Amino acid sequence: MRRSPVYRVAVAHDISASAPSTPATPARALLPLVLPALVVGVGASLLLVGVSSLAEALQHVLWNNLPDALGVGRYSVLWMLVVLTGTGILAGLVVWKVPGHAGPDPAMTGLDAPVMPPVVLPGLLIATALTLAGGPSLGPENPIIAVNVGLAFWLGHRLVPALPGATWPMLAEAATIGALFGTPVAAALVISEALAGRQVRGKLWDNVFAPLVAAAAGALTATLVAHPSFDLHLPPFSRPGWSDLLACVVIASLAALLGMCAVYAFPYVHGAFFRLRHPLLILPAGGLVLGLLGALGGQLTLFKGLDEVAELAHDPDGWSAGQFAGMAVVKLAALLVAASSGFRGGRIFPAVFVGSAFGLAAHALIPGVDPSVGVSAGVLGILLAITRQGWVSLFTAAVLVASPAILSLLCIASLPAWLLVTGRPQMQLKEDGSAVR
Numbered sequence: 001m002r003r004s005p006v007y008r009v010a011v012a013h014d015i016s017a018s019a020p021s022t023p024a025t026p027a028r029a030l031l032p033l034v035l036p037a038l039v040v041g042v043g044a045s046l047l048l049v050g051v052s053s054l055a056e057a058l059q060h061v062l063w064n065n066l067p068d069a070l071g072v073g074r075y076s077v078l079w080m081l082v083v084l085t086g087t088g089i090l091a092g093l094v095v096w097k098v099p100g101h102a103g104p105d106p107a108m109t110g111l112d113a114p115v116m117p118p119v120v121l122p123g124l125l126i127a128t129a130l131t132l133a134g135g136p137s138l139g140p141e142n143p144i145i146a147v148n149v150g151l152a153f154w155l156g157h158r159l160v161p162a163l164p165g166a167t168w169p170m171l172a173e174a175a176t177i178g179a180l181f182g183t184p185v186a187a188a189l190v191i192s193e194a195l196a197g198r199q200v201r202g203k204l205w206d207n208v209f210a211p212l213v214a215a216a217a218g219a220l221t222a223t224l225v226a227h228p229s230f231d232l233h234l235p236p237f238s239r240p241g242w243s244d245l246l247a248c249v250v251i252a253s254l255a256a257l258l259g260m261c262a263v264y265a266f267p268y269v270h271g272a273f274f275r276l277r278h279p280l281l282i283l284p285a286g287g288l289v290l291g292l293l294g295a296l297g298g299q300l301t302l303f304k305g306l307d308e309v310a311e312l313a314h315d316p317d318g319w320s321a322g323q324f325a326g327m328a329v330v331k332l333a334a335l336l337v338a339a340s341s342g343f344r345g346g347r348i349f350p351a352v353f354v355g356s357a358f359g360l361a362a363h364a365l366i367p368g369v370d371p372s373v374g375v376s377a378g379v380l381g382i383l384l385a386i387t388r389q390g391w392v393s394l395f396t397a398a399v400l401v402a403s404p405a406i407l408s409l410l411c412i413a414s415l416p417a418w419l420l421v422t423g424r425p426q427m428q429l430k431e432d433g434s435a436v437r
Contacts (some may be wrong), residue, residue, distance in 0.1 A: 041217025086136025088287025138345020259385025287339025297330030
């Protein structure tokens with residue numbers, strides 16, 4: 001006799017309910033992880049804050065003090081070309097001459113950084129500071145995670161050899177993400193997503209316990225020292241309606257398609273730059289193109305983009321739909337060029353600018369689109385395409401608006417946007433130059 005699908009589901013549920021559960025890790029095994037996690041959390045956060053502060057000071061010199069002393073416009077076309085090309089020359093010298101060559105080609109790495117030997121890390125830090133100060137459209141996340149992972153593994157393995165080696169990279173990654181976002185929630189989501197694809201022992205919360213301690217320590221340290229904030233202070237959004245749902249779904253899907261344009265172009269742009277073969281040619285060429293893009297899009301399309309997003313959000317009606325869309329396209333092109341030409345940096349923060357400008361373009365084009373809905377949906381779609389990190393994309397889009405009412409809309413909008421990007425090439429390359437899938 002054939003059984004109905006409902007019967008089979010009920011039987012499967014009964015079997016799974018009667019199956020033995022995964023044993024929990026005893027507290028005595030977790031307690032020794034607390035102190036290392038706290039130390040890694042504080043150390044990783046201080047390194048991030050230190051590099052960011054150094055880069056901000058250098059940025060002030062390059063874009064304020066020097067042009068004022070020379071009598072040149074701070075963000076004139078000439079000065080953009082000079083500074084961005086010069087940044088490419090300096091970064092190229094670091095990649096060419098400094099021991100370790102500032103790590104592997106960033107086009108072939110992601111947030112889950114490999115453990116690099118200590119000799120690589122100083123050059124990577126210098127190259128990252130130059131990128132953050134000089135104007136290329138990249139953020140600090142990928143290289144700072146890589147440096148913290150390398151330091152934590154190297155020091156931890158020597159000072160606490162009893163801990164498994166895989167513990168240190170996970171602590172460092174969680175701590176850095178917590179410091180970047182000013183909250184351990186983002187790190188918990190990333191770690192949970194990473195663990196879902198691995199064979200792990202014990203309960204989920206047993207596995208995320210130590211990383212969550214490190215993330216909390218990193219977030220609290222960054223909050224006390226640097227006061228990071230992602231809230232754009234957009235007009236308050238309270239009760240969603242059907243029009244908001246439609247707008248959120250459409251904008252997120254269109255933003256994902258826009259991001260996929262850059263993803264598909266990534267191997268070709270990377271191949272074009274690396275035909276120059278030498279870092280002292282590749283990076284200056286990338287800097288020159290970025291200078292031209294900066295001249296086209298204006299000063300708001302320079303740098304990692306977080307401060308510039310706040311300026312856009314401060315006046316959602318201050319630009320036309322065409323201007324917002326133009327900035328989104330130019331910033332996405334700048335992100336593509338910077339990531340393809342060897343500059344050391346991450347892609348999350350500039351992608352946030354792209355998504356925000358795209359969402360505000362929708363608001364300017366159709367005033368009925370709430371700016372909070374437009375920004376959060378645009379950021380969600382772009383990040384899904386660029387990072388393929390579902391939880392990070394959803395979290396970042398939600399935290400920019402700081403309104404619980406937006407979460408339900410974003411969760412629904414993430415579904416069609418995810419269908420547009422999943423299974424397709426990612427913005428990361430294999431050793432042979434082809435895209436990771």
